[in-house]
Amino acid sequence: MEERLALCKTEMDFILYSAPIQDTVMKIAHLVESCHKLEDKLKVVVDRAQLLQFASMVINIVGSEITDDEVMESIGSKILAAVGKLEEDDV
DSSP, X not given: OHHHHHTOOSHHHHHHTHHHHHHHHHHHHHHHHXXXXXXXXXXXXXXXXXXXXXXXXXXXXXXXXXXXXHHHHHHHHHHHHHHHHHHHHHO
């Protein structure tokens, strides 16, 4: 895709390459869709519950090494905020 777009130096070039660019876009879209279906079938996609469980495990691991409650609370909040950010990005 990048190579095809790099060939377009003028508006006329873009018009001339529009069919191959459109074909490439359609192939990329099909590939992404196929990958998503494969991930879903293989259960590779992590759902919200799994993500929160992983975050909890990370917080527990860090908590076993850090004895300062304030620091631990701060770390836990940041991890959960990061998980929330990931969920927002998926929407």
